[in-house]
Amino acid sequence: MTVTGLTGSASAAPGSIPSHYLNQYQATGANYGIDWTYLAGVGWIETHHGQYTDGCATSSAGARGPMQFMPSTWDYYGLDGNGDGDANICDYRDAIPSAAYYLTDSGAPEDWDSALYAYNHSWSYVNDVKDAAAYYRDAYGGGGGGGGGFVDGDRVTPTANLNTREQPGTSQPIVATISPGEVGEIMNGPTDKNGYTWWGVHWLDRNVWGWSVEQYLTDA
Numbered sequence: 001m002t003v004t005g006l007t008g009s010a011s012a013a014p015g016s017i018p019s020h021y022l023n024q025y026q027a028t029g030a031n032y033g034i035d036w037t038y039l040a041g042v043g044w045i046e047t048h049h050g051q052y053t054d055g056c057a058t059s060s061a062g063a064r065g066p067m068q069f070m071p072s073t074w075d076y077y078g079l080d081g082n083g084d085g086d087a088n089i090c091d092y093r094d095a096i097p098s099a100a101y102y103l104t105d106s107g108a109p110e111d112w113d114s115a116l117y118a119y120n121h122s123w124s125y126v127n128d129v130k131d132a133a134a135y136y137r138d139a140y141g142g143g144g145g146g147g148g149g150f151v152d153g154d155r156v157t158p159t160a161n162l163n164t165r166e167q168p169g170t171s172q173p174i175v176a177t178i179s180p181g182e183v184g185e186i187m188n189g190p191t192d193k194n195g196y197t198w199w200g201v202h203w204l205d206r207n208v209w210g211w212s213v214e215q216y217l218t219d220a
Contacts, residue, residue: 014044014132014139021049021066022140024096026160028081030216031177032100033170033194034109037140039096041132042067042103042119049092056090067095077102109195150199154186155220162217164210168198175210178203183220190214 017025017040025043029036043049043066050066063070069078069089078087081097088094099119106118116126150156158178165172168191178184187209188200197214 014041014135015048017043017136017140018049021092021096023160024081024092026216027162028097028100030158030160030162030213031097032104033196033213034100034104035133035137037133037136038103038108038112038116038129039099040136041129042099042116043096044132044136045125045128065089065095066092067099069095069098073102074098077105150186150189150214150217152186152188156184156186156199156201156217157181157220158212159216159218162212164201164203164208164212166210168193168196168211170194170196172211176203176206176208178206178208178212182206184212 021043022040025036025039028039040049046052046068047066056064058064059068061070064074071089074087074089077098078089079094079098079101080087081095082091082093086094087098103115103119106115108115112130113126116129117123120126158180160180162178163174164176164178165174171194182203182205184201184203186199187202189211190197190199191211192198198211199214199217200209201212201217202209
């Protein structure tokens, strides 16, 4: 990515996150094992969560979409995040997971400074995104809310679409993606891995068992 013509919004305090963007940021953070507030920080600085990209306007640098991808970068990192068969640079459901793919490929979550600098080659941009992420962490809760101090037998539900994995760890194979409202029973844990606390959950409606990140679990 290069510095786009739609950035520069950091002079204003970050605004609230539309619910559909918030859900996508949180779900993507859970799926990629990263703090979703950095994705929200990028989304705010780039386009105020899509407000600057009606009709998928192109910036002065040629970047497009709510996460402001250059087309050449999108050709490599663009994902079909919503499973409709089309990786659409203008669709936040595709653009936000694609941003997470790019950031994790560039060093996140171990080195957010390098990852954000790769996304946009400006240290002021890096600082602006980090400041916005910190604001959203305070406003919405780090990691996505929910969770905390479960015991075996507790009934839980996710706060965002949440991958459950064969074993604790963000690199472990995904067993299923569980949606808010689906109920599971805590069966094991907690276990710390990759900077997250994991719980073994039996997801009752599907009869699926796997490990899920605590930050995205809340009491059912």
